[in-house]
Amino acid sequence: DQQVKQNSPSLSVQEGRISILNCDYTNSMFDYFLWYKKYPAEGPTFLISISSIKDKNEDGRFTVFLNKSAKHLSLHIVPSQPGDSAVYFCAASAQGGSEKLVFGKGMKLTVNP
Amino acid sequence: GAVVSQHPSRVICKSGTSVKIECRSLDFQATTMFWYRQFPKQSLMLMATSNEGSKATYEQGVEKDKFLINHASLTLSTLTVTSAHPEDSSFYICSANILGTSGGAETQYFGPGTRLLVL
Numbered sequence: 001d002q003q004v005k006q007n008s009p010s011l012s013v014q015e016g017r018i019s020i021l022n023c024d025y026t027n028s029m030f031d032y033f034l035w036y037k038k039y040p041a042e043g044p045t046f047l048i049s050i051s052s053i054k055d056k057n058e059d060g061r062f063t064v065f066l067n068k069s070a071k072h073l074s075l076h077i078v079p080s081q082p083g084d085s086a087v088y089f090c091a092a093s094a095q096g097g098s099e100k101l102v103f104g105k106g107m108k109l110t111v112n113p
Numbered sequence: 114g115a116v117v118s119q120h121p122s123r124v125i126c127k128s129g130t131s132v133k134i135e136c137r138s139l140d141f142q143a144t145t146m147f148w149y150r151q152f153p154k155q156s157l158m159l160m161a162t163s164n165e166g167s168k169a170t171y172e173q174g175v176e177k178d179k180f181l182i183n184h185a186s187l188t189l190s191t192l193t194v195t196s197a198h199p200e201d202s203s204f205y206i207c208s209a210n211i212l213g214t215s216g217g218a219e220t221q222y223f224g225p226g227t228r229l230l231v232l
Contacts, residue, residue, distance in 0.1 A: 004156070036223075043117065043206060043223030044157075089157065100147075100172075101221070103157040 003027045004092050006104035015113050019077040023090030023104055026071065032097035035064060035075045036089040038106070044089055048075070051096065080111045115141050117209050119224035126197055127232055134192045134227045136207035142187035143209035147221065148180075151204040163190050197231040204228055 005024045013019045023033075031052040036044035050057040050064045050073065057064050063076045077084055090104040116139040126132050136146055145164050149157045161182055163169035169182040179201075181193040190209075194201055206226040 002156070009154075041122070041225055043208070043225045045223070046221075100159050100162070101157075102159075105154065105156045 001026075002105075003030075004090055004102050004104040006090055006107045008107055009105070010108040010110070012110045012112060013080050015082055015111055016079045019075075019080045019084065019109055019111065021075040021077075021088050021090075021107055021109065023073050023075075024071055025073075025092050027092070027094075027102070028071075029094040030092035030102070031095070032093045033064070033066060033073050034091045034093070034097075034101070035062075036091060036103075037084075038087045038089060047088075049097070077109075080109075082111045082113050085109060085111050115209075115211055115222040117207065117222050117224040119205075119207060119227050121227060122225065123228045123230075125230045125232065128198050129196055132194045132197055132229060134194075134205055134207075134229075136190045136192070136209070136224055138188045138209045138211075138222070141209075141211045143190075143211065144187075145210045146184060146190040147208045148182060148190075148192050149206045149208070151206065151226075157206065160192075194229065197229070199231045202229055202231045 003026050034049040035047040037047045038044040048059050048062045050066050055066050066073045087106045087108050089106045091101045093099050118137045120135045148160045151157045160175045161169045161171045163182045163184040165184050165187050171177045184190040208221045208223040
């Protein structure tokens with residue numbers, strides 16, 4: 001049973017445009033959500049997070065939006081850069097992030113110059 | 114930044130043999146280390162959580178006698194896959210929380226992973 005779903009396996013965008021990565025979850029106990037970025041042969045690195053008490057969190061070019069009623073979150077990257085090309089994982093946790101991380105399958109983003 | 118290393122990065126072994134994977138926090142001490150497994154085109158799945166000096170806590174469905182975890186120090190945890198079989202072929206990745214932090218999800222630092230292939 002996939003509790004965190006990233007339904008699109010890949011996305012390709014042009015440099016300078018917006019990248020939108022989507023994530024859905026099913027467990028109502030999740031109250032903390034994170035995005036990780038992974039390059040080949042490296043471990044995932046933390047990118048940005050959001051608590052369920054917020055509906056938006058912004059950090060530079062990265063913004064995460066949370067729609068609790070729809071159990072949906074999205075990561076926006078604006079403007080996209082070739083260096084953003086990587087696999088992005090959505091993850092969720094309960095108890096404010098202190099419970100175990102539950103990951104989606106990941107989505108490969110390619111930003112073309 | 115906090116660095117977590119894993120060794121080996123890739124291992125091929127024969128069915129029935131045991132394989133040990135090391136996870137080290139290089140520039141920090143870790144309160145807790147986590148072991149994940151990722152099958153092709155699947156999610157990272159938590160296998161177990163280990164704290165230094167105590168027994169690991171395994172997730173449901175993970176055989177503790179097959180996946181032995183030893184967390185001998187604040188900088189080293191090992192995962193031993195005993196009597197490995199082809200179905201154990203997977204990508205194994207560890208992470209660690211920095212000692213003194215709240216232990217929340219944001220303070221988990223991941224290693225680069227170990228690719229295991231059992232023939």
